[in-house]
Structure formats: C-alpha cells, structure tokens
Amino acid sequence: xxxxxxxxxxxxxxxxxxxxxxxxxxxxxxxxxxxxxxxxxxxxxxxxxxxxxxxxxxxxxxxxxxxxxxxxxxxxxxxxxxxxxxxxxxxxxxxxxxxxxxxxxxxxxxxxxxxxxxxxxxxxxxxxxxxxxxxxxxxxx
Amino acid sequence: xxxxxxxxxxxxxxxxxxxxxxxxxxxxxxxxxxxxxxxxxxxxxxxxxxxxxxxxxxxxxxxxxxxxxxxxxxxxxxxxxxxxxxxxxxxxxxxxxxxxxxxxxxxxxxxxxxxxxxxxxxxxxxxxxxxxxxxxxxxxx
Numbered sequence: 256x257x258x259x260x261x262x263x264x265x266x267x268x269x270x271x272x273x274x275x276x277x278x279x280x281x282x283x284x285x286x287x288x289x290x291x292x293x294x295x296x297x298x299x300x301x302x303x304x305x306x307x308x309x310x311x312x313x314x315x316x317x318x319x320x321x322x323x324x325x326x327x328x329x330x331x332x333x334x335x336x337x338x339x340x341x342x343x344x345x346x347x348x349x350x351x352x353x354x355x356x357x358x359x360x361x362x363x364x365x366x367x368x369x370x371x372x373x374x375x376x377x378x379x380x381x382x383x384x385x386x387x388x389x390x391x392x393x394x395x396x
Numbered sequence: 397x398x399x400x401x402x403x404x405x406x407x408x409x410x411x412x413x414x415x416x417x418x419x420x421x422x423x424x425x426x427x428x429x430x431x432x433x434x435x436x437x438x439x440x441x442x443x444x445x446x447x448x449x450x451x452x453x454x455x456x457x458x459x460x461x462x463x464x465x466x467x468x469x470x471x472x473x474x475x476x477x478x479x480x481x482x483x484x485x486x487x488x489x490x491x492x493x494x495x496x497x498x499x500x501x502x503x504x505x506x507x508x509x510x511x512x513x514x515x516x517x518x519x520x521x522x523x524x525x526x527x528x529x530x531x532x533x534x535x536x537x
Contacts, residue, residue: 257422257424257444260404260453271528280499281398281483282397304453306447307445307446312400312445312447330440334527335405336527336528337478338450355421365533368524384417385477387416
C-alpha cells in the first residue's frame with residue numbers, strides 16, 4: 256500500500272544555490288546529502304513534514320554529476336523543474352511494483368535499486384502514468 | 397511558516413480517466429471535486445496522507461474547462477504532467493507571501509484567491525523558484 260507522498264524530485268543546475276533558495280525562502284531544512292553514482296546525480300533532501308505513517312515528506316533536489324546521466328539530458332531538454340514524484344510504501348517495494356505491473360503499468364527496474372537514505376526504490380514509466388515519472392520508495396527500516 | 401506539502405498539482409486531458417488511474421493503480425481516494433471558474437479548471441483532490449501539522453497532502457488533478465485557460469495552454473505545450481507544487485501555511489497566506497516577496501520572489505496575485513476546498517491561495521513565479529510553479533495554501537479553518 257502507498258501511504259505517503261515520500262518526496263517531490265526537482266532537477267536543478269546548481270545544487271548548493273537551489274538548496275540555499277529553499278532554505279532561505281521557505282525556511283526548510285536540508286537534512287541529508289548524497290551522491291548516487293549509478294544514477295549520475297548528487298542530491299539534497301529537505302524535510303518538509305512528518306506523515307501519518309510515521310515517515311516524512313521531502314523535497315529532493317537533484318543535479319547531474321556527469322553529462323550522460325538521464326537527469327542531465329532531462330535538464331537540457333526541459334530546464335529546471337519537477338522531475339518526478341515519489342510515493343512511500345508500507346511494505347516491500349517489489350511487491351507493490353508487481354501489483355502495479357499487473358495493472359498494465361511498466362516498471363522501469365527489474366529489481367529495486369538503492370535510493371536516498373538507504374531506501375529501496377523503483378520507477379514507473381511516465382507514459383503509463385499520465386505523463387508523471389513516478390517512483391516507489393520503501394524507506395530504510 | 398510552511399508546514400507541509402499541501403498538494404502536487406497534475407494537469408491532465410481527461411479528469412475522470414486520470415482519477416480512475418490513481419484510484420485503481422494506487423488505491424488512492426478521490427475525496428473532492430470542484431470547478432474553479434476563475435482559473436478555468438475542473439479538479440479532483442485525492443487524499444494521500446495525514447501531515448504532522450494536522451492537515452493532509454493531496455494529489456490535485458486539474459483539467460481545463462475552456463481553451464483559453466492557462467492550464468489548457470500549458471497542456472498544449474507540455475503534455476500531461478506535474479503543473480505545480482503547493483506548500484501549506486500555518487498562518488495567513490498573504491503574510492507568508494509578503495515575507496517571501498521581501499526575499500525577491502515575485503508573487504503572482506495581488507491578494508489571495510479562492511483555492512480548493514475553500515482555501516486561500518497565491519502563486520510564486522516559477523522563474524524565481526528554479527523552474528517550479530509554487531503555490532502557497534492556507535486551508536479553510
């Protein structure tokens with residue numbers, strides 16, 4: 256079951272400048288930074304609110320660390336903006352993805368990969384989700 | 397102060413079909429429908445989770461009701477996808493907007509307008525927000 260908006264993923268050119276914008280304009284707190292070599296991005300997580308399932312909702316800012324990363328290509332085409340949205344699961348993310356695949360939605364990974372904060376993640380094809388690249392997140396236990 | 401992700405606003409061509417997708421694929425509940433004549437949209441709110449400030453986070457699906465609405469033009473240019481994000485305030489939305497304007501961000505409305513579920517809303521210019529059309533929401537008390 257999907258029990259929360261886990262995060263909104265926003266692609267930006269300059270991670271530090273964009274974190275500063277969110278921190279100074281809105282007062283949000285940057286709680287975590289990491290580099291995901293596999294996805295070719297560096298990211299910052301800003302914690303926005305607690306969620307009813309005992310987890311939290313974040314703004315995830317992502318910037319490419321190499322020109323051939325999918326996010327670099329996305330930025331070149333679209334400019335800065337919302338790149339994806341993510342829902343949090345209360346159980347195994349692969350089970351959730353399997354159930355969604357059974358409804359005819361293409362799942363982009365054969366098996367879950369490592370996401371922010373030690374989570375297990377997968378993505379759904381945006382063309383099967385009314386134009387929205389959609390991530391499923393099982394948070395680290 | 398901004399205390400939650402209030403909603404993610406997603407533009408779609410067919411409101412009923414897109415609601416059905418979110419309901420059937422993810423099990424989300426469509427809790428509210430309304431038409432905003434001023435903005436030229438019909439919208440559905442799907443409630444995703446409770447938030448720590450005692451409110452909730454929603455997916456807001458919006459579809460144009462006339463060809464000259466800004467969302468109709470946005471859809472013609474971009475296709476279906478995430479149109480805006482919205483943060484909820486714990487106080488007066490105009491006070492919040494004034495504080496943000498003082499930091500050099502353009503606020504799109506001179507005074508708050510009526511949003512979903514009787515809320516008071518305003519928008520921030522996407523070019524001042526790293527490409528993200530950003531809404532501020534003061535929920536109905």
